[in-house]
Amino acid sequence: MIKFSILIANYNNGKYFEDCYNSLISQTYKNWEAVIVDDASTDDSIEVIKAFIKNDPRFKLYHNPANKGCGFTKRECMKYAEGEICAYLDPDDALYPEALEKTINEFIQNTEIVAAYSQMMLCEDDLTPNKVFASTKQIYNSRYFFNCPTQFAHFFAFKKEIYLKTSGINPNLKSAVDQDLYLKILEHGDVKYIKEPLYLYRLHSNGISQQSAKQSAKESFAKVIYETMKRRGIRKINNQTVPESYTSSQEIYELLNYQTNKLHRLINKIKVALDL
Template identity: 60%
Template sequence: MKFSILIANYNNGKYFKDCYNSIISQNYDDWEAIIVDDNSTDDSVSVIKDLIKNDLRFSFFKMDQNKGCGAAKRKCAELATGEILAFLDPDDAITPDALQVTVDEYLKHKNIIATYSKIMFCDKDLHPKYSDEKIKQVYNYSKFFNCPIQINHFFSFKKEVYDKTEGINPKLSSAVDQDLYLKLLDHGNPKFIPTNLYLYRRHPSGISQDKSKNKSKDNFAKVILDTMKRRKISEINGKKIPDSFTDSKEIFSLLDYQNSIPYRIQKNLTLFIQQLFNL
């Protein structure tokens, strides 16, 4: 089962060596790494090319102009030839057993379309600090929007399922992963791996840690609205879905019911039954 590791890079040359070392240290051998550089302005291209030279498992592609995270990640997926795909940010790393553990889940559970694991948050030098214990197995149904976020890295998915979707939205500059997750979940269920497989580096220049929080919030809200429309949902809990996006608060307010105790009890009970009968 060939595994494609997808890396969309922009100005992360100084961090890439840790990412590279984590890939070549994998105890699973059938993999390729697709690297798409989004026309970086730092020394990324020279750093990456120097590290991967003469290793045919790595493929490198440079965008002719800076087009943003969505476009770069979409290009990664287009170039991938593996059966299983997973994104790895160039400033992060994966554990040596990440690919093997992930592949084992697909072999064990034939019907799943994706997997995701626990995540270890690290400092700027990639030293582990704490694990995100809030990530659990999700109850996937038509009104699941991963809000609050439960599905996270290390997220992998079947290429054959990705090809059934519209693909990654090239216009998005943030909430790209959330858009991908929800599109894939239209076609089946994911499997949670209760192990830390992903090392997430916290540093001031990280793409997901930038200062444009409002834009990121708006993009996530737009992704949720698009998902509602794609799934032909006209109302949620008695509230009508807006025809177009005007304000992120309007979208997120539609999901307030998820915080209620009755909803949580029903969700957990349904999830327990699903897991009990391996549905």
């Protein structure tokens, strides 16, 4: 039976952990583990997490000695993962009860795929479902796919053996960490789209800080895309030259503007249909 590793990088999310925990112990698929790495939280996260997981051997809790950031902590999670299939779950989010079972079934039915991703449900601050994240689509995976504009996010599950073929998550990234992971994994094979929400994504009410975080993520994502272009040996995109060195996020996003036009999207839809 395939083992599923759920990876949780926690920082000051103790007050939300109960929902995350309950969603894991309610899974219909039983062969899983949860690897939690706490990034030197300053709230009561450790006490809260310990109280919930108690002596349940499926949960493994580790600590960073000092605050290291998201990239470092998510990379640490992978060091301890024992499952053949891995996926990240943020401690303030949750999974639908059949999330692991439905994901595992895709890997069983499609042995050649390297990853699978689903739709996600956007939720209120109390995790009440609001609406499905509309941007998630079936993608056409090519060396020019950068998930920009966003076409998939959570729930993203991948083979550990494939992760080990990459350079791994960049430990220096503070944001756009998941995007970095997606693009590295997709360089090694095909991905399966699960057209239903398996992930409950909590939208926090702190709008101002969220906006600044979005801007920071946009900058980081541009750098991730640039590194991806370099890693893939791409020198020209849509007859535009990829710069020798990174200068600004605007320059990178302008290279990809063509991917939002109707003709490009139509061509990709046709390619997807022919692949299916």
